[in-house]
Amino acid sequence: GQSLEQPSEVTAVEGAIVQINCTYQTSGFYGLSWYQQHDGGAPTFLSYNALDGLEETGRFSSFLSRSDSYGYLLLQELQMKDSASYFCAVSRANDYKLSFGAGTTVTVRA
Amino acid sequence: DAGITQSPRYKITETGRQVTLMCHQTWSHSYMFWYRQDLGHGLRLIYYSAAADITDKGEVPDGYVVSRSKTENFPLTLESATRSQTSVYFCASSDHQTATDTQYFGPGTRLTVL
Numbered sequence: 001g002q003s004l005e006q007p008s009e010v011t012a013v014e015g016a017i018v019q020i021n022c023t024y025q026t027s028g029f030y031g032l033s034w035y036q037q038h039d040g041g042a043p044t045f046l047s048y049n050a051l052d053g054l055e056e057t058g059r060f061s062s063f064l065s066r067s068d069s070y071g072y073l074l075l076q077e078l079q080m081k082d083s084a085s086y087f088c089a090v091s092r093a094n095d096y097k098l099s100f101g102a103g104t105t106v107t108v109r110a
Numbered sequence: 111d112a113g114i115t116q117s118p119r120y121k122i123t124e125t126g127r128q129v130t131l132m133c134h135q136t137w138s139h140s141y142m143f144w145y146r147q148d149l150g151h152g153l154r155l156i157y158y159s160a161a162a163d164i165t166d167k168g169e170v171p172d173g174y175v176v177s178r179s180k181t182e183n184f185p186l187t188l189e190s191a192t193r194s195q196t197s198v199y200f201c202a203s204s205d206h207q208t209a210t211d212t213q214y215f216g217p218g219t220r221l222t223v224l
Contacts, residue, residue, distance in 0.1 A: 008150075031211070033211070033212070041217075042200060042215040042216060042217050042218055043153065043200070043202075043213075043215045044215070045212045045213070045214075048211075048212070087152060087153065091211045096141050096158075096160070096204060096206045096211060097143070097155060097158060097168070098155075098211065098213060099155075100145075100152045100153040100154075101152055102150060102151060102152040103152045
């Protein structure tokens with residue numbers, strides 16, 4: 001089977017840095033993705049890691065450690081528009097499906 | 111360039127009725143997915159499809175039926191709706207050509223079963 005764990009909620013102020021952790025247990029692990037979903041909207045792709053290390057995309061970065069079955073999404077210079085839910089998702093080798101975590105709701109306060 | 115669309119966007123129905131949610135994508139992506147999203151459960155896969163006429167069950171398929179006669183369409187039918195099927199339903203597509211397996215989501219259908 002598969003399982004993903006991520007915190008349910010995080011609150012931070014504008015300009016701060018937030019780290020959302022994701023631990024997974026997945027046989028045949030291939031890669032870890034992150035999706036953002038604003039309230040009432042559709043999930044949209046943010047980032048992907050297949051190899052260990054950090055991937056940077058503007059203010060957002062994602063990290064993966066395959067040996068620890070762990071990854072995180074780092075949100076820097078938080079803005080009000082970053083208030084949203086963030087989902088980690090794992091993909092498996094030879095499988096085109098994704099398995100999503102329950103999501104982390106990030107609330108940015110002024 | 112509509113991308114991926116869903117209809118209806120909102121639907122209220124009664125227990126026992128049959129409901130069909132439509133999904134259409136214009137990218138000719140091979141892979142399509144149906145998810146339901148409920149508070150505290152994230153996105154749960156209902157059914158998925160690798161190509162026209164190829165479908166398979168996901169994590170929570172009971173009470174749902176899908177078909178895929180054309181690559182661009184992937185309708186989801188609730189044969190006899192129950193209150194527990196009240197949820198937000200998202201359709202997604204992927205071409206599986208990219209290393210990231212990125213899925214592109216439709217805007218969702220909010221379904222209420224009374």
